[in-house]
Each structure stands twice: as C-alpha cells, then as structure tokens.
Amino acid sequence: MSSSFFRLLIPMLVGIGALLFWEAAVTIGDVPKFVLPAPSVIGAALLENFGSLISALWVTLRITLLAFALAVVGGVALAILFSQSRLIEMALFPYAIILQVTPVVAIAPLILIWVGFDNVNLALLILAWIVAFFPILSNTTLGLRSVDHNLMDLFTLYGATRWQRLWSLQLPAALPYILGGMKISGGLALIGAVVAEFVAGSGSGTGLAWRIIEAGNRLQVPTMFAALLLLSLLGIAIFFALTLLEHLALRRWHESAVNRGS
C-alpha cells in the first residue's frame, strides 16, 4: 500500500519541483514569453482559450477513438482471417507491412486526393487508422498462433470445430497479446490523428494539431504550450484507460497481471 502511495507521490513531487524551477528560472532570467512562457502564463492561456481548446481536444479525441476502434476491429478480424488460412496470410501480410513501413506523412497527400478535399475528416481517420492498425494485427496474429500445442491437440481429440477452437481457445489465449497491441495502438492512434492533421489540415472542426500550428503562426507560444499540455494529458489518459482495461481483463489468470500478494 505504501509502495503504491510513493509511486504516485514521487513523480508528483518531481513534477511540482520542476514546475517551480521552470517558473523561477524564466522569471529570474527574464525569458521572453514567446521563447519559453512560465507555467503560470501557460495556465492563464489555457483558461483564456479554454472553450476553443476543449472543442479542439474533442475533435482530436473523436478521430483518435474512432481510428482506434476501427483498428482494433480491423486488426483482430484480419488476424482471425490469417489464422484460418495460411494462404490468405501469405497473400496479404506483405501489404500490411508495406502499409506499416510507409511513413504516414508521405501517404497523406494521396489519401487526401482520393477522399476529396471536402472530406478531410475521413482522410484524418484513414491516416490515424493506418498508424494504429498494425500493432493490433501483428500482436493478434502472434497471439492466435501462440496457443499451447497440447491444448490444440486436445481440441482436435475432442472433435472441436474451427469456430469452437477459435472462440474457446485461440481468442482467449490471444487476449493478452491483443490487449498489449491495444496499448501500443492507442497511443499511435493519437499520434496518427495529430500528424495527419498537421499534414492534411483540419476537417469540419479544428483539432489540437491545427490549433498548435495556428498559435505558432501568430507566435502565441503560451497557447501552443496549453494545446501541447492537453495533448499529453489525452495521451496519458488513453494509456491509463487501456492499462486499466488490461488489468481488469487479465488480473485473475494471466501471469502479467496477477497480484502475487506481496
């Protein structure tokens, strides 16, 4: 109990100390606001633009979550398809890799042309999805294949159908891998959404990335920092939500999440 308390307390103390040092250094050194604003100035900028920043956050969040959800569904579904047929896997896996290794920044203009410039939201979604998709696919593929061979034999012995084998054996066995992939992919979906907005611009609503560019153009550095802060908080929230999900799903049986009572 005390160890988890310290695990929260220590990073918080470090953070507060760093903020105080930052504030003091900027004030004493008389650093201009457009180079490095003090935390108090950033806080003020956040409050002042709160409404517009939150609505930008909402736009980015929506694209991130949608891309993430589609990545989970698509990645798991494709991995299941691969697990059912070596031929399909052999035929398609290389293209999944190509999609993964091609920098999303480089594909953005093409996607934008394909979906049309009046459909930027869709382009952002596709780009974020491309970034988030691969970890789910590769982790799930690995997980579906990592089933204990003896258990597979046992299912054969009892005459299990493909569907029974998938549902009662392979998917539960792959769950830790899928959740691990989701943790990586959640962060990537956010990065994808932000990078895509940098490259492709905003759709119907302005996202956080666009707010950062705008503020930069106007040298509103405190607002840039405020937007950055919201992005980090969003990333952290996504990470913790997925960690919590992983913990809840695995805590009873999987070695990685079991509380050993110490």
Place this chain on the structure above:
Amino acid sequence: MSTSPPASDGPLLTLSGVGKSYNGDAPAVADVTLSIERGSFISLVGPSGCGKSTLLRLIAGLLQPSQGTLDWEGGDRPDDLGFVFQDATLLPWASAFDNVYMPLKLKGVSRDAASSKVQEALIRVGLGDVPDRLPRELSGGMRMRVSIARALVTEPPVLLMDEPFAALDEFTREKLDDDLLTLWRDLGWTVIFVTHSVYESVYLSERILVMSTEAGPGQIADDIHIDAPYPRGLSFRQSSAYFDRCKAVSAALRDGDI
C-alpha cells in the same frame, strides 16, 4: 459412471508394422506390432527420445502412421479418448469446473446438463470442493487431478497418458499412482501409460512395453508381464517381488543399449 465393455474376445487395438518418421528423418517409431487387450493397464517405458510420445500420438490419431495400420475393435477409433499430458495443459482462464466441462462443451452438452457429470468427475479425483478455482490457484498435483478429471468426464474407453506425473514430487506422484489404479479398477478403462520411471511402470502395470533406441530406433525391445495381483499398495512397493521385477525391466532397458 461405468463403462461396460461389450462382450468380445478380440483385442481392443492391434498395431501391425506401425512406423512413423517425421518429414523424412530417421524413423521415430519403427515396425511396432502389438495388440492391446480391453481393460488392460499397459506402460511404455524407455529413455527420452525413443519414440514413446510418438507412439502414443499415433494411437490417439493425432499423428498418421507412415507405415503399417492400427485396427480398432469395431472398426473406428473410439470418439472419446482421454489424453493426459505431462503438463496439466489446462485453460488458464477457466475454473477447474470449466476445464473439466470443456470436452462436453465441445460436444455441445449444455452447462446445466453437464454439471452433475463434471462435479462427479471432480469428486472422483478428490477435487469436489474446489470447482471454482483457477489453475493458478491450484497446486501442481491438484492441476494434474483436474487434467485427469477432464480425461474421464467423457467416460472414455481408453485413457492415454504421456508421462503424466513426471513433473510432480515423489509423494504426490505415489498418491496419484494409487488413485489412478483405483479409478482404473472402478471404471474398467484401458490405460496406456508412458513413463520413463521403471519403478512407476512396475507398480502400475499389468504389462510393460520396453522401448529403446539402440535395439533399432523406436522399436519395442521387450514385452514384460507383471503378474502381481491388484490392489497393489505399500506392501507391494516394499516387497522383494517388486524389486525383482524392477530389476528385470531395468535389465531389459539396458539390453537394448548393447
């Protein structure tokens, strides 16, 4: 839960010239010819790598022979074969109950309909009071008991066991040996039991098939009958008759080495 063997004189299973080589390698099992009587307790002993598991998997139908044939009484391999591995091989996310229920679930039996059978199987292996525990909450011996309960829940005529107790401590192993013998006598199974322990095979079996690599790869070097009466217990374990038979089996194993 009793299987009544149909009246018949022929062997349950006959292997004729059965051989297996994995993708063109030297054969893991070669030219095995033998018959297995219904209701018998047979051990396969031999050093590791001599082809015991391969032979057991051939019998289970998990592998197809490269040569020879397996003929089951009545034509086909029975639908329900119990198989117990060296590791308990349980579903780690499923309770003891659900692990034992698994074979019935795969056959489409509903949980309610299976419930009394599953509970009975758990009671038979001495785990009637912990159906809700997950594998990681059970000791190694208890996990193996779940594995045995899972193998017997379908009331299989044949139980195949691949070094099932090899990873357990000696106390637990001897206890499980005794419990297995009791189940075998109660249920009228045919048991084929793979072990690398001469002592365990002599204690358990009516008949011991000695495999060795040197007598020729994957062949059965000797076929020894252990004619001691059942029930066997501590007095048998400590009798000179027991040790004599252990010596004989050990000698048969060594003969193969020349």
